[in-house]
Amino acid sequence: MAHYTNCKDLRKKYAALEAEAAKCMAAMETLPLYRALIEHASEAILVARENEIVFANPKAEKLFEISEQELIGHTIEPFIHGGDRPLVLQEYTAAVENGGSVRVPPVRVVDRAGNIKWVDLRISRFSGDFAPAVFFFMTDITRRKLAEDELRQSEERYRSVINSTSGGYILMDNKFSIIDVNQSLLKMLGCERDRLIGQQSESLYDSKTVVFYSADRDHFSFEARFAVAQGEDIALLYNRSMLRNEQGEISGYVAFLSDLTELKIVQDRLRRAEERYRRMYENAVQGMFQSTLSGRLVRANPSYARILGYDSPAEVLSQRSEFSALQFNPDDSRKFFETLKSNGVLANYEVKLKHRDGKPIWLLFNVRLTDGDRGDPLIEGIVVDNTAKKLAEEELRESEEKFRQLSIHDNLTGLYNTRYLYKALADLILESEASGMPFSLIFMDMDNFKHVVDSYGHLNGSRALQEVAATIRSALAEPSFGVAYGGDEFVVVLPGSDKPQALAKTKEIQARMREQTYLEEQGHNVHLNASFGVATFPEDAADRTSLLALADKAMFAIKKRGKNAIGISAASA
Secondary structure, eight states: OHHHHHHHHHHHHHHHHHHHHHHHHHHHHHHHHHHHHHHTOSSEEEEEETTEEEEEOHHHHHHHTOOHHHHTTOOSGGGBOTTTHHHHHHHHHHHHHHOEEEEEEEEEEEOTTOOEEEEEEEEEEEOSSSOOEEEEEEEEOHHHHHHHHHHHHHHHHHHHHHHHOSSEEEEEETTOBEEEEOHHHHHHHTOOHHHHTTSBGGGGBOGGGOEEEEEOSSEEEEEEEEEOGGGOEEEEEEEEEEEEOTTSOEEEEEEEEEEOHHHHHHHHHHHHOGGGHHHHHHHOSSEEEEEOTTOOEEEEOHHHHHHHTOSSHHHHHTTOOOGGGGBSSHHHHHHHHHHHHHHSEEEEEEEEEEOTTSOEEEEEEEEEEEEOTTSOEEEEEEEEEOHHHHHHHHHHHHHHHHHHHHHHBOTTTOSBOHHHHHHHHHHHHHHHHHHOOOEEEEEEEETTHHHHHHHHHHHHHHHHHHHHHHHHHHTOOTTOEEEEEETTEEEEEEETOOHHHHHHHHHHHHHHHHHOOBSTTTTOOBOOOEEEEEEEETTTOSSHHHHHHHHHHHHHHHHHHTSSSEEEOTTTO
16 A cells, blocks of 8 residues: 555656646747847847846947956946946845836946946846746946936026026016016016016006017017015016027017116106216216217217227217218118108117227117207217126027027937937928828938947948938938938838839939048048838828838838848838
């Protein structure tokens, strides 16, 4: 009986061993499939067992500039930047102990040469019919982080510019709602920023007190009484300009405000006390002058001379030049005198004049017609140097334009980026559906570009991509445009082009690349090829995603067949 029991136990153990062996064989059969998937993944992947790296895919080798064999056997710690190492080790420990997947905030890694790179990191613990392993999934976001840093610095410079101006500043959306102000305006109005944000700009002043100075399609200027603390108000000059986007649509408004309190006091004193005129005239910070109706200067105070770049009133009077000689555009002088003669007075009338050194200056003129000592008509008035504010406005506009360009262009190649591509494709689809006109796009991937990087280095690889972008650009005319799609991939968008026209343009780009020698300035003689995929809307696809996918698929079909050729979307093949 005991012998029978032992045999029965042996059979159970043998069956268990057979089941375990079958699991091992199944796991071994799936390992090559898992390895192939990891090797072709778009992320850099490291696999660790018992805290040692046992596998690294090609993306990981490229990220760290270290071969898989050199990585194997090391821990992950040396490749993590010291500042981020505690966080990564903490999350690694959590993943090992608790299982599952942990996403880590962007961290820094260090490659063989000591270069710091930013990555998105996900740590996952896998266990099954094989020994447990920890996977590190890493996506290189260095270029994005650098762009974010540059954008942040630009925003800080923008903030510094607007806060350094003595005048008030208001930024509004296209519905005149306030979205930003500077400290000078808050000081003028005696209020907190939160009280202004979201308000309509018209709510800041009494519309009954508005006095318009000038207005055109994009700009206008007026004086009004603005409410301040304790129920009081002050007179401010309000200069508002329209902001437009690339399509010419109104995207918002910007306004610069100047406190006119001092100027109002000066004007009031001139009216009230003629006997005090001379002393105020000589000591005023504003420029004061008298001239004939032809514009020849008769009298000037020291500030007027200083504003124009002269040491004294005598020096500026000795020039005996007329007002028109100081202006860049003779028509401006004519308009100035015609408006003055028509109205008898000009208030805060902006004029662009030549400084003594030939540079432009912008002055606000407050002038009137009067009678001289002998009854002859004269022009007299006050000028305020508005140059600093004018230059600040210009710098602000240039900064906003730079921000806009950065947001839609690739930093390396100067081509449009994918953000612009997706928006443009959506617009083109709407236009095509409305007009019936087709458009095409070319998906382009460099052939054997890794060889260029391995042979000549990453810097020259980047330069080569810049030169390829120049080749693409040279073959295009508006409204066609090129896009840096990522890595060594490009997209060319051809509005109004059908399939034959797109194919002809692809051949032209291919021919130009064939004729071009790259990296010549770096002392190299490099010839580059690419594989192309062409798709057309609406012939091949009815939406943006499908169109891109078909062009991409056509290009990859060429890659598989031998590269350096043109593939046409299978939807129309």
